[in-house]
Amino acid sequence: MRIPFNRTVIGSKEKKAVMSALERGSIAGGGMFTLNAEKKLENVLGGARVLAATSGTHALEMAAVLSGLKPGDEVVMPSFTYPSTANCILKTGAKPVFADVAAQGMNSGIEEIREKMSGRTRAILSVHYGGLSKDIMEMREMADRDGLVLIEDAAQALGSAASGRHLGTWGDFGCFSFHETKNFKAGEGGALVLGKARENLAERAESIRNGGTDKARFARGQTNHYQWIEEGSMYLPSDILMALLGAQIDEMDSIIEKRLAVFNAYERLLDKYGGCKFIKEYSKAPSGHEAFNAHLFYVVFDSPERRRFFQGQMEKDSIQAFTHYWPLHMSLMGKSMGYHDEDLKRTCEKALSLVRLPLYENLSSEEMEYVVLKADCILREMARGE
Numbered sequence: 036m037r038i039p040f041n042r043t044v045i046g047s048k049e050k051k052a053v054m055s056a057l058e059r060g061s062i063a064g065g066g067m068f069t070l071n072a073e074k075k076l077e078n079v080l081g082g083a084r085v086l087a088a089t090s091g092t093h094a095l096e097m098a099a100v101l102s103g104l105k106p107g108d109e110v111v112m113p114s115f116t117y118p119s120t121a122n123c124i125l126k127t128g129a130k131p132v133f134a135d136v137a138a139q140g141m142n143s144g145i146e147e148i149r150e151k152m153s154g155r156t157r158a159i160l161s162v163h164y165g166g167l168s169k170d171i172m173e174m175r176e177m178a179d180r181d182g183l184v185l186i187e188d189a190a191q192a193l194g195s196a197a198s199g200r201h202l203g204t205w206g207d208f209g210c211f212s213f214h215e216t217k218n219f220k221a222g223e224g225g226a227l228v229l230g231k232a233r234e235n236l237a238e239r240a241e242s243i244r245n246g247g248t249d250k251a252r253f254a255r256g257q258t259n260h261y262q263w264i265e266e267g268s269m270y271l272p273s274d275i276l277m278a279l280l281g282a283q284i285d286e287m288d289s290i291i292e293k294r295l296a297v298f299n300a301y302e303r304l305l306d307k308y309g310g311c312k313f314i315k316e317y318s319k320a321p322s323g324h325e326a327f328n329a330h331l332f333y334v335v336f337d338s339p340e341r342r343r344f345f346q347g348q349m350e351k352d353s354i355q356a357f358t359h360y361w362p363l364h365m366s367l368m369g370k371s372m373g374y375h376d377e378d379l380k381r382t383c384e385k386a387l388s389l390v391r392l393p394l395y396e397n398l399s400s401e402e403m404e405y406v407v408l409k410a411d412c413i414l415r416e417m418a419r420g421e
């Protein structure tokens with residue numbers, strides 16, 4: 036048996052939706068399927084205003100522009116994230132300032148963010164790693180109190196909620212991804228959520244998404260001709276992809292349920308070894324979240340060597356287990372910005388010692404049992420050598 040790290044299987048409902056978009060003969064962005072997908076997301080998110088986008092990256096770029104960031108501004112964000120989280124800031128001329136991960140979990144909490152704030156801090160960018168948030172309510176309160184913009188990189192977090200609100204709706208702006216590796220897939224795709232206080236920016240967001248024009252108003256018959264209004268780009272996804280996304284959103288509950296079954300099985304296994312010194316931490320279903328989307332399952336070992344050993348043994352059993360982000364402050368780009376590995380020690384140690392187990396909704400129970408069995412054997416051997 037070979038267990039890949041990720042597997043994409045497109046169901047019959049998704050295929051039917053894509054065929055209807057093709058047969059309709061109108062496949063550009065902003066059509067019926069885009070509007071439908073946006074409505075479905077708005078329902079899921081309790082009525083927040085949603086604009087579909089071509090990717091999570093592009094949703095972040097729109098958020099950065101709408102935040103009014105400019106050269107000289109600083110944005111505090113985690114180093115342990117995907118480069119798009121920082122690129123969107125650089126594109127505005129502002130500077131990303133990297134924060135360490137918290138002692139527990141793989142997010143930066145309010146303490147780590149606060150440590151990196153200065154008089155130039157204009158925004159906080161919080162990343163919800165694995166669909167989990169840390170201190171998001173406190174960050175909202177701090178942003179309100181200090182006049183900062185709060186952006187949520189909720190690329191992995193659709194379907195999770197904390198402290199009474201859906202993740203992605205706490206911020207002035209929330210950004211989701213529908214990349215093939217996410218819980219809900221369009222191949223490539225994303226969405227920008229406007230926080231309640233930012234809904235007045237909806238027309239501007241539409242214009243930035245549509246070449247810097249008022250084409251969306253023109254399509255609604257609100258103007259006789261469309262024109263160039265401001266600097267923009269093309270961030271509007273094709274109706275074909277939005278048909279696929281709409282069908283995936285319909286399946287949301289069942290996708291999460293299947294992912295949770297795998298997550299819970301891994302958590303039960305790791306609980307057996309939780310007291311062992313060679314395991315620093317592992318994914319835990321959160322207690323402070325009303326909803327959790329089980330996006331990924333990670334284990335942090337006590338050293339990169341131990342992680343490599345586990346990963347190698349899994350590979351011998353034909354199971355793909357992957358590390359994750361190379362921290363941004365340790366990347367070539369981060370180094371060119373003046374960072375050194377030891378600047379964020381905890382991020383460095385934890386990121387290099389982290390491994391993720393295969394987790395997707397179409398992992399069969401037989402495959403899941405195989406992963407649990409093999410991982411159990413490897414962990415038992417490691418525990419014996421302790």
Ligand SMILES: Cc1ncc(COP(=O)(O)O)c(C=O)c1O
Nearest residue numbers: 090091092117119190212213214
């Ligand atoms: C935390 C995070 N932010 C942003 C992105 C970018 O999303 P996309 O691939 O849809 O551009 C990703 C995707 O991998 C991500 O994991």
